Amino acid sequence: MKDVILAWRNLxxxxxxxxxxxxxxxxxxxxxxxxxxxxxxSYDAMIDNIVKFYSGYxxxxxxxxxxxxxxxxxxxxxxxxxxxxxxxRGVTEYAxxxxxxxxxxxxxxxxxxxxxxxxxxQENKVTGTKKWVHKGNYLTKxxxxxxxxxxxxxxxxxxxxxxxxxxxxxxxxxxxxxxxxVKGILKFPSPELNKQFVYMSITNCQELFSxxxxxxxxxxxxxxHYELPGVMKQLKKKITAPFMVMSWDELQPExxxxxEADKAGGLVMKAILYLLVGFGIFGTILMxxxxxxxELGVMVAIGMQKIKLxxxxxxxxxxxxxxxxxxxxxxxxxxxxxxxxxxxxxxxxAAQTMIEMGIEPFMYFSMAxxxxxxxxxxxxxxxxxxxxxxxxKALTIKVNxxxxx
Amino acid sequence: MKVIEIRNxxxxxxxxxxxxxxxxGISIDFEEGEFAAIVGPSGSGKTTFLNMLGGLDRPTSGEVxxxxxxxxxxxxxxxxxxxxxxIGFVFQAYNLIPVLTAGENVEFIMQLQGMPKKERxxxxxxxxxxxxxxxRINSRPGKLSGGQQQRVAVARALASRPxxxxxxxxxxxxxxxxxxxxxxxxxxxxxxxxxxxxFATHDQRVMDKAxxxxxxxxxxxxxxxxxxx
Ligand SMILES: Nc1ncnc2c1ncn2[C@@H]1O[C@H](COP(=O)(O)OP(=O)(O)OP(=O)(O)O)[C@@H](O)[C@H]1O
Ligand SMILES: [Mg+2]
Numbered sequence: 058m059k060d061v062i063l064a065w066r067n068l069x070x071x072x073x074x075x076x077x078x079x080x081x082x083x084x085x086x087x088x089x090x091x092x093x094x095x096x097x098x099s100y101d102a103m104i105d106n107i108v109k110f111y112s113g114y115x116x117x118x119x120x121x122x123x124x125x126x127x128x129x130x131x132x133x134x135x136x137x138x139x140x141x142x143x144x145x146r147g148v149t150e151y152a153x154x155x156x157x158x159x160x161x162x163x164x165x166x167x168x169x170x171x172x173x174x175x176x177x178x179q180e181n182k183v184t185g186t187k188k189w190v191h192k193g194n195y196l197t198k199x200x201x202x203x204x205x206x207x208x209x210x211x212x213x214x215x216x217x218x219x220x221x222x223x224x225x226x227x228x229x230x231x232x233x234x235x236x237x238x239v240k241g242i243l244k245f246p247s248p249e250l251n252k253q254f255v256y257m258s259i260t261n262c263q264e265l266f267s268x269x270x271x272x273x274x275x276x277x278x279x280x281x282h283y284e285l286p287g288v289m290k291q292l293k294k295k296i297t298a299p300f301m302v303m304s305w306d307e308l309q310p311e312x313x314x315x316x317e318a319d320k321a322g323g324l325v326m327k328a329i330l331y332l333l334v335g336f337g338i339f340g341t342i343l344m345x346x347x348x349x350x351x352e353l354g355v356m357v358a359i360g361m362q363k364i365k366l367x368x369x370x371x372x373x374x375x376x377x378x379x380x381x382x383x384x385x386x387x388x389x390x391x392x393x394x395x396x397x398x399x400x401x402x403x404x405x406x407a408a409q410t411m412i413e414m415g416i417e418p419f420m421y422f423s424m425a426x427x428x429x430x431x432x433x434x435x436x437x438x439x440x441x442x443x444x445x446x447x448x449x450k451a452l453t454i455k456v457n458x459x460x461x462x
Numbered sequence: 463m464k465v466i467e468i469r470n471x472x473x474x475x476x477x478x479x480x481x482x483x484x485x486x487g488i489s490i491d492f493e494e495g496e497f498a499a500i501v502g503p504s505g506s507g508k509t510t511f512l513n514m515l516g517g518l519d520r521p522t523s524g525e526v527x528x529x530x531x532x533x534x535x536x537x538x539x540x541x542x543x544x545x546x547x548x549i550g551f552v553f554q555a556y557n558l559i560p561v562l563t564a565g566e567n568v569e570f571i572m573q574l575q576g577m578p579k580k581e582r583x584x585x586x587x588x589x590x591x592x593x594x595x596x597x598r599i600n601s602r603p604g605k606l607s608g609g610q611q612q613r614v615a616v617a618r619a620l621a622s623r624p625x626x627x628x629x630x631x632x633x634x635x636x637x638x639x640x641x642x643x644x645x646x647x648x649x650x651x652x653x654x655x656x657x658x659x660x661f662a663t664h665d666q667r668v669m670d671k672a673x674x675x676x677x678x679x680x681x682x683x684x685x686x687x688x689x690x691x
Contacts, residue, residue, distance in 0.1 A: 066561035351556055358518055360546020360574050360622070362539065457519035460553065461509075 060365070064372035067345075068380075075377065078341040082381025083388065085334040086432050089327050090389040091396075094428045096323050098397070098421035100316050104282065106416045107312060108305050110245060113152070113183050113276035114285050115292065115304045117142070122273055123301060128157040128228050131271040132300070141295045142277065147288040150278040152179035155262045155271060159225035159233065161205075161255060163213040170209060170255045172223060174262020174272075183278045186243075186256065193217040193241030200258040202240030208251040210242050217242065223255070227266035235265045246417040277302075327435075335439045342374055342443060346450055353451070354459025363452050370447035378440030386433050393429075396422040465625050465658050466492040466515060471524035473510050473681075484510040485521070486681035492626065492660060497652050499661045499672035507681040508662035509630055515660075516628045517545045529625060546574055550619025550627035550657075555635045557615035558603040564590060564614045565599035571622045589617040592654070593647055609640025616648060626658035633665050645671045 068075050108114055117138070122130035134153060142151050155174035160167050177196035181187045187195045191207055203221060205213070215221055219239050227233035237257065245251050263269055279288050285304055292302045306313045346353070356366060400419035403411065408418035473485040484507045492498060500508050513519035515526050517533050526533045528548060536544055551557075558567045565586050572582045590596050593613040595606075603611050612632055619627045629648075633641040649671055652659050661668055669675055673691050677684045 063559075063561065070561060352559065355551075355553065355557060356559065357542065358516075358545065359551055359571055359618070360542055362542050365574075457513050460513075460518065 060369050061372055064369055064376060067369075067373050068376050071345075074341060074344070075380070078337055078377055079381035079384065081337045082334055082378065082436060083385040085330055086382055086385025086436060087389050087392070089330055089435075090385065090393065090429060090432045091422075092323060092327065093431065094389075094393045094396075094422045094424070095420060096319065097423035097425060097428055098400075100319075101423055102416055102419070102421040103312060103316070104305065106247070107309055108282075110184060110247065110250060112305050112308050114279050114282065115277040115289060115302055116274045116308060117277065117292075117296060117300055117302045118274040119299050120301050121299070123303070126156075126273070128155075128226075128266055128268055128271075128273065131155065131228070131268055131273045133270050134272055134275065138275075138296070138300060141292070142275065145288060145291045145295070147279050147284045147291075148277055149280055150179065150182040152176055152183040152276045152278075153259055153272040154180070154274050154276060155259055155266065155268060156273050157225070157266055159223045159255075159265075161209070161213060162222045162224075163215045163219060166213050168209065168212055169253070170223075171253050172255045172257065172262060172265070174257055174259035174265075176259050180276075183276050189243045189245050191242045191244035193239070195241060196256065196258050198258065199260045200240065201237065201261060202257070203237040203261075204241045204243050204256040205239055206251045206254040207242050207244040208248065209253060209255070210239070212252075215239050221255070223265060228268040228271065231267040233266050235261075237261075248412050331435060331439060334436070335443065338374075338378055338440060339443050339446070341377055342447055345373065346370065346447055350454075350459045350462040353454060354456050354462065357454055357456050358460060363454060366454070367448040367451035370451050371444050374444040374447055375440060378436055378443070382433050382436040382440075385436075386429055389429065389432075393422050393424060396420075397424045463494045464491050465494050465496075465528065467525075467527040468515060469525040469527070471511070471514060471526065472522045473507075473514060473519065474522045483681050485514065488524075488678070488681070488683055490676065490683065490686065492658060494625075494658055495652070495656045496626075496658045496660070496674055497649060497672055498659070498674040498676060499663050499669050500676050500678060501663060501669060502678040502684075504664070506679045508678065510681075511678065512628050512630050512660070512662045516549050516551065517541050546571065546622060548625045550622060550624040552612065552615045552619050552627060552629035552632045554631040555608070555611075558611055558618070560603050563600050563602050564595060564606065564610075564617075567603070567614055568618045568621050571618055575622055585621060586617075589620055590614070592620075592651065593617045594643075607640065608635050609637075609644055612636065612640075612644050613647060616644070616651065620651060620655065620657065624657065626660060628660050630662045631664070632661065633663065633668060638667070641665065641667050 119130050119132050142148060153176055157172055159170060159172045161170045175186065177198060177200065190204065196202065196204060205215060205221065217239055221237050221239055223237065224234040243254065243256065263271060279285050289304050296302045353366060357363060400421045403418040403420055411418045468488060468490050471485055471488045475482040475484055488511060500511060502508055510519060514521045521534060533541065533544065559570065562570060568586045568589055569582050572585060587596065590599050593616055595610060595613055598606060598610060606614065633644060636644060645667060648659055651657060663669065674688045676686045
């Protein structure tokens with residue numbers, strides 16, 4: 058009789074207890090996997106949204122622009138800087154931008170907007186602007202027209218073909234003003250962006266603000282955020298004053314600290330959950346051992362070494378811990394897969410917060426492998442820690458008192 | 463041939479303030495092939511005595527010498543192996559591992575001894591046949607009567623080819639029919655394999671079968687008589 062088989066049979070002596078314990082572990086794992094998946098899903102969504110819609114993975118600008126986001130702190134893109142970016146391994150695309158505030162009016166209505174001058178083709182590669190065109194057409198190189206975000210267009214009551222007047226202050230306080238045909242309406246998944254963005258070709262924008270050849274920032278794209286640390290290391294080394302480079306997490310410190318705080322909160326909840334599960338396992342093991350004291354005594358009396366008995370109880374503990382954990386792991390895969398492809402729409406305050414952050418109000422789920430294996434690993438470690446107890450009991454069993462039990 | 467030599471064996475239990483002299487100076491030898499009963503009133507020290515000579519309970523003083531080896535000088539690991547190879551145990555009840563079948567229970571100890579599988583299988587069959595339970599080889603203890611369980615326990619005790627078998631009140635939980643047939647079976651095993659049996663018992667029927675009766679009281683030997691049966 059192999060120890061493992063013996064352990065397995067012992068597991069099913071009290072079927073109900075084993076099932077209850079396994080079920081508690083099962084639900085613990087499912088719950089904690091779902092929670093982790095949801096957490097990391099929402100972080101991914103936040104990061105993705107911020108990166109894809111707007112900031113890109115990293116941006117290069119002047120130190121002054123970082124302090125004060127005015128057009129006066131814009132710069133001309135020299136060959137030296139361009140070469141640095143092009144020679145950096147991992148950078149897939151880059152796009153120049155010139156951004157500044159201006160007033161937009163149509164007929165009687167006027168509203169403050171953020172005018173973003175872009176290289177249409179490059180910008181599309183970096184932040185995928187083209188797919189947000191709701192009506193009309195995307196910009197072409199040196200285009201004279203503008204793209205207006207949907208809510209802004211509605212507010213200003215402009216449509217395709219209508220004229221939009223933009224005016225404000227240009228480079229070094231020069232008066233900026235221009236008339237532009239609305240070429241397309243943009244609809245972002247984020248209401249916040251929908252309220253204020255006007256896109257035009259960068260050449261057009263430079264002309265409007267009298268900032269020939271100037272940009273406020275150069276947006277950098279990498280393959281995915283795993284590549285980012287390496288790219289940032291190279292760029293930080295090579296880019297010197299008056300320029301600087303910042304990654305999305307530096308550009309959005311509030312987002313990063315929010316994610317960190319949320320992670321900490323999640324950790325506390327999971328710790329409590331696992332404590333409960335752990336005590337469940339421990340209680341079961343405790344009962345299993347105490348009600349079998351005599352039997353264990355007999356085994357050692359007739360010649361079973363204590364270390365072998367310890368091994369037997371270790372296997373039993375491992376089985377108790379893993380049945381529920383494995384079932385939970387397997388069970389959580391289809392659930393999370395479903396929610397991964399069908400995120401749950403949100404309403405109410407939570408949705409509002411997400412909208413304000415520029416994220417579509419859905420509850421997202423992550424399918425990153427660690428979401429799954431971290432739960433299984435946690436249970437496994439807890440079980441190993443708990444297993445110390447039965448092994449200790451086996452090694453220190455006193456045959457003569459156990460037999461009298 | 464002497465199987466066990468016991469010299470001035472003592473055991474004192476300390477329970478708080480009170481010291482209980484459970485065994486208080488016993489010296490006795492057992493020969494090969496004996497069928498002996500230790501008798502005495504409840505609390506007289508029978509179990510304590512049996513456990514000390516079975517290597518289960520450490521004496522306060524005195525010696526237990528089995529086959530020339532002073533048992534209580536062995537390390538705790540060696541002692542477990544010593545028990546496995548030299549002593550068979552039959553307890554009052556709940557002897558068997560409940561998740562193993564009768565056959566597996568008998569085989570268990572031979573497996574611990576490292577006996578080859580084929581030999582184990584043959585010996586298991588032979589022993590279960592000898593105790594009259596060949597047809598219950600695949601039954602778990604829960605499906606057997608108390609008497610049948612004790613028979614399996616005897617078969618298991620014999621399996622390791624021990625020098626002697628210790629049985630602490632093996633009949634205490636059995637009805638009189640089961641007791642008689644268990645005793646007859648053990649007497650038969652005793653003859654067949656020439657294995658020494660030592661019982662601790664209150665049971666008159668056991669005493670009636672025993673060829674030697676050692677009565678103890680307050681941890682001392684009162685009398686030691688032999689009978690021809
Ligand atoms: N672990 C122990 N701790 C303290 N005292 C003990 C312990 N084991 C036995 N005793 C005491 O030692 C004495 C002898 O006990 P033992 O069990 O050997 O008697 P016994 O003859 O087997 O009795 P019974 O016929 O009831 O089984 C009793 O007074 C008992 O209370
Ligand atoms: Mg007793």
